[in-house]
Every structure is written in structure tokens, then in C-alpha cells.
Amino acid sequence: xxxxxxxxxxxxxxxxxxxxxxxxxxxxxxxxxxxxxxxxxxxxxxxxxxxxxxxxxxxxxxxxxxxxxxxxxxxxxxxxxxxxxxxxxxxxxxxxxxxxxxxxxxxxxxxxxxxxxxxxxxxxxxxxxxxxxxxxxxxxxxxxxxxxxxxxxxxxxxxxxxxxxxxxxxxxxxxxxxxxxxxxxxxxxxxxxxxxxxxxxxxxxxxxxxxxxxxxxxxxxxxxxxxxxxxxxxxxxxxxxxxxxxxxxxxxxxxxxxxxxxxxxxxxx
Numbered sequence: 251x252x253x254x255x256x257x258x259x260x261x262x263x264x265x266x267x268x269x270x271x272x273x274x275x276x277x278x279x280x281x282x283x284x285x286x287x288x289x290x291x292x293x294x295x296x297x298x299x300x301x302x303x304x305x306x307x308x309x310x311x312x313x314x315x316x317x318x319x320x321x322x323x324x325x326x327x328x329x330x331x332x333x334x335x336x337x338x339x340x341x342x343x344x345x346x347x348x349x350x351x352x353x354x355x356x357x358x359x360x361x362x363x364x365x366x367x368x369x370x371x372x373x374x375x376x377x378x379x380x381x382x383x384x385x386x387x388x389x390x391x392x393x394x395x396x397x398x399x400x401x402x403x404x405x406x407x408x409x410x411x412x413x414x415x416x417x418x419x420x421x422x423x424x425x426x427x428x429x430x431x432x433x434x435x436x437x438x439x440x441x442x443x444x445x446x447x448x449x450x451x452x453x454x455x456x457x458x459x460x461x462x463x464x465x466x467x468x469x470x471x472x473x474x475x476x477x478x479x480x481x482x483x484x485x486x487x488x489x490x491x492x493x494x495x496x497x498x499x500x501x502x503x504x505x506x507x508x509x510x511x512x513x514x515x516x517x518x519x
Contacts, residue, residue, distance in 0.1 A: 258272060258288075259284070259285025259286060259287075259288060259298070262283070262284050262285070263277065263283060263285065264277050264285050264288075264296075264298065277298070277307050277312050283300055283305070285298050285299070285300065286299050286301045287299035287329070287330055289330050289331055289332040289338060290332045291332065291336075291338065292332060292335075292336030292337075292338075293308075293336075293352070294308070294309070295307055295309065297338055298312075299327055301326070302326045303315065304327050304338075315350070316354075318348065320346075320358060321342055321346060325342050325344060326342065327340055327341070327342055327343075328341045328343050328372065328373050328374070329341040329373055329374065329375060329376055331376040331377070331378070333349075333378040333382075333384060335352075335382075336352040337349040337350060339376045339384060341374075341386070341388075342373070343372070344368075344371065345368040345370040345371045345373060345388065345389070346358065346368065347368075347370070347386060347400075359395060359400055369388070369390045369393060369400065370386070370388030370389045370393070371388075371389045371390070373386060373387075374387045374388055374389075374413065374414065374415045374471070375387035375388075375414065375415060375417045376417075379425075379438075383395065383396050384396075385417050385425070386400075387413075387415060387417050387428075388413070388414065389412060389413055390402060391403055391405065391407075391409050391412060391413075392404070392409070392417070392425075392427060392441065394445060403444035403445050406448055406449070407444035407451060408444070408451035408453075408454070409427075409429065409452070410429060410430075410431045410434075411431055413429060413430055413467075414427050414428070415429065415430075415467055415471040416471050416473040416483075417473065418473035418474060419438075419475075420435075420475065420479070420481060420494040421494065422494055423438050423439075424436060424437050424438070424494065425437075425438055425441060426481055426483070428467070428471050428472075428473060428483065428485060430467045431456065431458060432461075432463055433456070433457045433458075433463055433473075433490075434454045434455070434456050434457075435457070436453070436454035436455075440452040440453050440454065455497075462490065463483070463485070464485065464489060464490045465484070465485030465486035465487055465489070466485060466486040466488070467485060467486065468486040470485075470486070471484065471485050471486070472484045478493075479493055479494065479495065480493050481493075481494065
């Protein structure tokens with residue numbers, strides 16, 4: 251919670267960080283709940299995820315999220331993030347996406363032109379930028395939700411693979427996208443061009459282990475920015491810290507078309 255306490259769910263249960271010490275918080279009378287995600291609810295409470303569903307904790311009671319009418323029984327929550335309007339964005343297994351209004355109503359985001367068709371088969375990341383746009387990383391690339399509409403840029407726009415696993419924005423208005431091959435740093439205006447034209451190929455920098463990037467696109471994959479401006483990138487158990495100011499002299503390069511070698515010839519053989 252910005253400007254509020256720091257919460258953590260390191261192994262099981264909910265903890266509050268006080269003077270660099272983990273203080274356990276009682277959230278239920280039963281067994282300790284495994285807390286895998288934490289989001290503010292806009293009213294001083296928290297939404298806690300256990301890897302399967304969401305539960306609202308108001309400081310004294312723990313209540314499950316009422317399952318939306320168009321979400322089938324057994325469908326799990328894959329990612330949940332709150333935004334500045336007090337909405338809770340939820341990505342469900344299978345690619346369904348929507349948001350919960352502060353008053354409790356749920357709105358599905360129609361991602362396709364055909365009933366029950368979705369752009370993404372899986373939702374990996376949800377991020378709100380400084381302008382209030384909500385970005386979604388999924389199995390089909392990068393989507394932006396603005397003015398009630400969802401637009402998507404993918405491999406046809408130069409992304410080196412279909413999946414976007416984590417999203418972050420730096421002070422220079424570059425988006426950092428964690429993908430299978432590494433981490434992309436791309437200017438937002440480049441993404442805007444791609445969203446406006448399915449044929450536009452974005453210019454960006456791709457950083458991989460040869461640049462010092464730690465970890466791989468497995469397990470926990472996420473990004474965040476600390477108050478000193480540094481970007482923290484978590485990939486497959488590895489943590490990478492980078493300050494965007496150190497990269498100010500670099501210029502994006504146009505994404506090359508994917509290259510595939512199908513044969514080789516040496517000495518006429």
C-alpha cells in the first residue's frame with residue numbers, strides 16, 4: 251500500500267514488516283492461510299490470494315470474493331492487482347479478465363469480437379501506469395485497457411515471443427516487459443504506435459543474461475520500482491537491480507524479424 255504499512259506473506263499467514271522484523275498477523279481462527287498475493291482494497295483492507303482464490307481481510311474478518319456469475323466453479327484466480335480508482339483487477343485461469351468496482355460489482359473485459367473469445371489464454375501480469383492506463387501481460391503479448399477498450403501488441407509488432415510475464419514503468423516513460431528471452435525496455439510511444447497498427451514493429455532494447463540479467467522465465471516472475479528509482483526484476487529465483495538513469499545514453503534498435511537456420515553448407519557439403 252503506497253505510504254502505508256509493508257505487508258508480506260513469506261511462507262504461510264500474513265505478516266507486517268515493523269523495523270525490519272516480520273510480525274505475524276492473525277487473519278483467521280483456523281489453520282494459517284498461505285498468502286501468495288496481496289492487494290489493497292481501497293478501503294483500508296487487503297485482498298489476499300492463496301493461489302486459488304481471493305479473500306478480503308478488513309482487519310478482523312476474512313471473507314472470500316463472491317464468484318462472478320460468468321466465472322465457472324473451479325476456475326482459479328491467476329493474478330490480482332488494485333488500481334488508483336479503487337478497482338481490483340482480476341485475471342482468471344483460462345484468460346478471463348475483469349475488475350471489481352469498490353462497491354462490489356464485477357465487470358468483465360471483453361477481449362474478443364466473438365462471444366467467449368479471448369485475446370489471452372493466460373493472464374500473467376496487471377499494471378497501472380502513471381496516467382491511469384491499465385496494462386495486461388499475457389499469453390498473446392501486451393494489452394492496454396483505456397476508455398473501456400482493450401488493445402493488444404504481440405509478435406507481429408516485434409515482440410520476441412508471445413508471452414509478457416511482468417510489466418513496470420520507469421521515470422523516463424519506458425515500459426519494462428519481462429519475456430521468455432529476457433527483459434525488454436521499450437518507450438511508451440513505440441507501444442502506442444504498435445497498438446494503433448498491427449504492422450508496426452516496435453523499437454526496443456532486449457536485455458538477457460549476457461547483459462547481467464539473473465534468472466530465467468520460470469517460477470516467480472515480477473518487477474517493481476523502489477523509491478530510489480531502481481527497477482527490481484525477479485525471474486526464476488534470480489534478482490536483478492538496474493537504475494534506468496544508467497541507460498539514458500542507449501537508444502532503442504528496431505526489432506529484427508525472428509531468424510531460423512534450416513541448413514548450412516561448407517566445402518560444397
